[in-house]
Amino acid sequence: MGSGVRSGTRIRLDGVGRRYGLRGRWVLRGVDLDVAPGALVRVEGANGTGKSTLLRLLAGLDAPTEGRIVGRPRTAYVPERFPAALPFTASGYLTHLGAVHGLTRAAAARAADEWLERLGAAGHARTPLSELSKGGSQKVAVAQALLAAPELLVLDEAWTGLDAASREELERAVAERTADGAAAVFVDHDPRRLAGMTDATYTVADGALTRRTAAEPAWPDGPRVAVEARGPAGARPPAEAVRLSVSVAERADGAFRLDVTGPRSDAVLRALLGARPPWHVVSVRPREEGRR
Numbered sequence: 001m002g003s004g005v006r007s008g009t010r011i012r013l014d015g016v017g018r019r020y021g022l023r024g025r026w027v028l029r030g031v032d033l034d035v036a037p038g039a040l041v042r043v044e045g046a047n048g049t050g051k052s053t054l055l056r057l058l059a060g061l062d063a064p065t066e067g068r069i070v071g072r073p074r075t076a077y078v079p080e081r082f083p084a085a086l087p088f089t090a091s092g093y094l095t096h097l098g099a100v101h102g103l104t105r106a107a108a109a110r111a112a113d114e115w116l117e118r119l120g121a122a123g124h125a126r127t128p129l130s131e132l133s134k135g136g137s138q139k140v141a142v143a144q145a146l147l148a149a150p151e152l153l154v155l156d157e158a159w160t161g162l163d164a165a166s167r168e169e170l171e172r173a174v175a176e177r178t179a180d181g182a183a184a185v186f187v188d189h190d191p192r193r194l195a196g197m198t199d200a201t202y203t204v205a206d207g208a209l210t211r212r213t214a215a216e217p218a219w220p221d222g223p224r225v226a227v228e229a230r231g232p233a234g235a236r237p238p239a240e241a242v243r244l245s246v247s248v249a250e251r252a253d254g255a256f257r258l259d260v261t262g263p264r265s266d267a268v269l270r271a272l273l274g275a276r277p278p279w280h281v282v283s284v285r286p287r288e289e290g291r292r
């Protein structure tokens with residue numbers, strides 16, 4: 001699925017405030033946030049603190065009451081609640097949206113089928129949206145967001161209601177998008193969601209947004225994978241593979257060992273195999289405990 005991330009597609013919130021109603025309390029105030037291409041950003045906070053408000057602003061579905069939003073990457077959004085009562089089948093709806101995003105009808109239909117397949121919902125392609133289960137309509141919500149390879153993916157509790165396999169698939173899809181240079185901002189109640197991959201975590205509290213640093217190491221412990229690969233004589237591994245790895249070491253025999261967190265391993269392998277000339281992947285193994 002193509003990447004198509006243009007350069008200069010960052011989005012920045014400058015002193016953004018939002019309140020509902022003229023005299024409503026400020027849900028958010030003085031929020032500064034810069035989301036660069038390729039960044040994976042987690043937003044957390046207690047219930048009702050304004051996480052969804054922030055995500056809707058990022059998605060361009062809502063406008064700030066004060067302050068400004070600079071930059072508008074091609075954006076896709078998975079809402080907390082998906083309006084599933086539209087008069088379409090799953091595949092009809094996705095094809096329609098794909099066409100709205102600028103795909104030809106044939107390409108849109110193909111992408112719709114591919115995403116439904118990846119999310120384990122191919123059997124529901126012809127099911128009317130109104131007849132889908134909660135999990136089924138969540139898969140459609142996720143598929144509509146991934147369909148047109150957005151430059152900014154905004155996910156509000158997008159994993160809620162998905163089965164284990166499609167939760168993993170969504171993590172993989174987010175890893176693929178960010179590896180392709182897209183940014184992603186997500187809220188999820190599970191602290192392990194995309195652990196080891198997030199570039200920054202922000203907390204919303206009392207209307208303010210604060211970057212969390214000390215409590216979260218950049219590369220939390222988690223299952224890791226050691227990839228051994230060999231390239232042309234004297235070459236360093238492709239920059240993209242290095243960027244996505246926790247560590248890179250050259251061995252005496254000239255092969256490289258890249259330590260990677262589980263969710264990033266596919267993207268690292270793609271970077272190695274997609275290099276010109278491609279790298280030869282010698283082995284991919286779970287990394288032994290105690291050798292971190």
Ligand SMILES: Nc1ncnc2c1ncn2[C@@H]1O[C@H](COP(=O)(O)OP(=O)(O)OP(=O)(O)O)[C@@H](O)[C@H]1O
Binds near residue numbers: 046047051052
């Ligand atoms: N359209 C709206 N009109 C009026 N008030 C709103 C609207 N949307 C949100 N709010 C209020 O803004 C505050 C923040 O809501 P928001 O949904 O952004 O929080 P949240 O952190 O996402 O909450 P949760 O974790 O429960 O989803 C809440 O007090 C909510 O009632």
